[in-house]
Amino acid sequence: MSVSRSPRSLSLLVTVLACGGAAPEAHFSDGDFSKGDEHFHVQPPAEWQPLSPPAGDLAWRDPRSRSVIAANATCKGHADAPLGILVNDLLIGTTERKVLLDELAALDGREARHEVVAVKVDGVRLVYDLYVVKKDGCVYDLTLVTAPTAYDQVADQFVALVGGFRAGSPR
Numbered sequence: 415m416s417v418s419r420s421p422r423s424l425s426l427l428v429t430v431l432a433c434g435g436a437a438p439e440a441h442f443s444d445g446d447f448s449k450g451d452e453h454f455h456v457q458p459p460a461e462w463q464p465l466s467p468p469a470g471d472l473a474w475r476d477p478r479s480r481s482v483i484a485a486n487a488t489c490k491g492h493a494d495a496p497l498g499i500l501v502n503d504l505l506i507g508t509t510e511r512k513v514l515l516d517e518l519a520a521l522d523g524r525e526a527r528h529e530v531v532a533v534k535v536d537g538v539r540l541v542y543d544l545y546v547v548k549k550d551g552c553v554y555d556l557t558l559v560t561a562p563t564a565y566d567q568v569a570d571q572f573v574a575l576v577g578g579f580r581a582g583s584p585r
Contacts (some may be wrong), residue, residue: 432520452552456578481568521579
């Protein structure tokens with residue numbers, strides 16, 4: 415993998431993974447995110463740096479591994495599609511997909527789809543770790559994008575973020 419292509423590829427992935435258009439102003443404080451009708455709680459790993467996704471909600475980058483975690487909510491303008499279709503939407507733009515894990519998991523008291531998929535994006539091998547859940551009229555997705563060699567180093571941090579996820583207004 416070319417080191418000079420990796421940052422651009424990850425930036426492109428954050429763009430592809432994030433949905434939306436013109437939106438109300440976003441606020442993120444103490445793990446609570448709000449933007450219009452979208453509200454959720456998620457706590458990023460302390461050492462990860464915040465990114466400004468161009469159309470999504472939240473994203474962070476680990477400077478050591480160059481991995482990216484993104485958290486997104488869509489509460490308007492989405493189809494009421496099955497979880498599997500919603501996960502596939504996150505894989506648009508990838509090739510040579512190999513599903514490493516496909517399971518149903520509990521996320522904030524709801525059934526969620528969890529997939530780990532080895533993919534290629536513009537010839538670069540990556541691993542996507544994806545969670546998608548529907549709750550109270552919104553679709554939430556939590557995504558880790560990383561190089562295959564870094565997955566074992568960052569997966570536990572992503573699992574901790576997922577474990578702390580709460581949909582809806584702060585409690």
